[in-house]
Amino acid sequence: MTSLAPFLIFFVGAIFVLLTRGVLRSIVLLIIPIIGAANLLAMGEGVHLQATLFDYSLTVVRADKLSLLFGYLFHLAAFIGVIFSLHVRDTVQHVSGVLYAGSALGAVFAGDMITLFVFWELLAVTSVFLILARRSEQSFRASMRYLLIQVLSGVILLAGVLLRAHETGSIAFDFIGLDGLSSWLIFLAFGIKCAFPFLHNWLTDAYPEATPTGTVFLSAFTTKVAVYSLARGFPGTELLVYIGATMAMFPIFFAVIENDLRRVLAYSLINQVGFMVCGIGIGTALAINGAISHAFNDVIFKGLLFMTMGAVLYRTGKINGSELGGLYKSMPLTTGFCIVGAASISAFPLFSGFVSKSMVMVAALEEGHPIVWLALLFASAGVFHHAGIKIPFFAFFAHDSGIRTEEAPRNMLIAMGLAAVLCIFNGSYPWLLYSLLPYPVHYEPYTVAHVITQTQLLFFSALAFCWLKLTGLYPPELPSINIDVEWSYRKALPSLARWGLRLGRSLGGGLSTQLQRAIEQFLRQVYRHHGPRGVFGRTWPTGSMAFWMTFLLGTYLIVYYIQ
Secondary structure (H helix, E strand, C coil), X not given: CCCCCHHHHHHHHHHHHHHCCHHHHHHHHHHHHHHHHHHXXXXXXXXXXEEEECCEEEEEEEECHHHHHHHHHHHHHHHHHHHHCCCCCCHHHHHHHHHHHHHHHHHHCCCEHHHHHHHHHHHHHHHHHHHHCCCCHHHHHHHHHHHHHHHHHHHHHHHHHHHHHHHHCCCEXXXXXXXXXXXXXXXXXXXXXXXXXXXXXXXXXXXXHCCCCHHHHHHHHHHHHHHHHHHHHCCCCHHHHHHHHHHHHHHHHHHHHCCEHHHHHHHHHHHHHHHXXXXXXXXXXXXXXXXXXXXXXXXXXXXXXXXXXXXXXXXXXXXXHHHCCCHHHCCHHHHHHHXXXXXXXXXXXXXXXXXXXXXXXXXXXXXXXXXXXXXXXXHHHHHHHHHHHHHHHHHHCCCCCCCCCCCCCHHHHHHHHHHHHHHHHHHHCCHHHHCCCCCCCCCCCCCHHHHHHHHHHHHHHHHHHHHHHHHCCCCCCCCCCCCCCCHHHHHHXXXXXXXXXXXXXXXXXXXXXXXXXXHHHHHHHHHHHCCCCCCCCCCCCHHHHHHHHHHHHHHHHHHHHHC
16 A cells, blocks of 8 residues: 555544534544545555455555546535535534545545445445435435435446456456446446436435435435446447437436426436436547546536525425525525526536537537437537526526525535636636546637537527526426336336235135245235335345345355356
8 A cells, every 4th residue: 555545534534523523523524525635636646555355456546547537526526515514413414425425435446346346335325324314204215215226236236246257357447348248237237326217216316305415415426436437447338329318318308397406406417427428438538538527517516506406495495496486685695606507507608517518519520420419419408498597597586485584504605606616717717627637638618619609509598498488388387296217116016016916816716825925925025115105115125135245245256166
């Protein structure tokens, strides 16, 4: 070990957070990412920590330009998130937030897939407490579904890693590619955490149910670790081009009709990750640089938007667009910061999204993907509608809800102000960010053609919003529940289980007694975990997951030693 492991600073720091209170705890929380950043700046490229497990060499800390960039990003996100949460006097949130950030750092610096798996599961276990900390019935249910899906992703990852180790004799975490069952399993595990289409509802289900401060942490780490993992293991995989384009488009339709503004941002998060996934799939230097730089910018501007909505929820207790409006009178600074975040995510010139999103779109054209380029262009217009206009308009303007409250707490304003400054700095002077990217950057964002094209797109998108709003065609903000893919496991599967149970009973005379009992026992288990209200259940799913992890590991070891 030639340098201190980045995750270790956060894990040890969490112990001090647990043991301190009041002002001392706030000081400890602020010091942890500062010390971590200083340690990271002193860390050069190369392998810094290795260990041995059985016959395998574990590369616990490996630094290169890709992992270092995400390391800088995660320290910055942790620092801003800590500032935003200083007003909270909740040990659970503080400790879990620090451990969660440390787990993300452990994942991006992992040089082998066993180490990656360990931190992959720690991400799930540490982050779930940010949802539970809201202490409501809805957050409890969402956290259980979230944990089950996240741990399942880890089980699939472990299965793929063990198969790959058996096939190749290596557990190194480098380029993988889609060349067999093991790689497909790893790809699926990454896809779950990345919120691929049909695998995305854990995000839109859980993030809006977290605490106002917890959602800021959640938006920064899990999906970005998955983006990093795809960039490390599957660059140039053409399938990702079409998955990314789909991710960029479909959330728009849900976000436009969604009433919960934090859920709108959750859909918007998937939309932005779609641009990153598409760039990774294209696989050229320009596309990879665009995907990574957009991941960096997204953590800042999406975190800023989640912070503004968290401040609104904290002060008003409301987050539905139908219940808000007119808050610019009471929260003018928060309104201004929200507009900066909206301009950044919409890729206005001189704001951060402008200098990164366009790299992916240009790469799509250069590599002969005109249809994908059109899909990304449509997604760019759509994100301006649902995040650039809808969020600030319905939260702070629209009709006057009559709510009069205080401005956000000072620590929240400082965190939002810091994020806003970064959004403007990266958009106005992107070359510092470009210098940190994995490949040399030969790209000029501020050309006349690019500025005019983007300005026209934004202008006509705004014109379309105004026309739809004035004619009454824009979907109104109504208290409602939108049906998404999660319907399949919250409603369809429980209904199918009940139907199967009735069918089993009706066919009881034609089946053997033992088979009948087995069917009924299985269906009752499904029914219990998917009850009439669509809840996975109040039992923690980690026990069964741990069993299957142990089973897979044991099976692999037996096969390995027999051979």
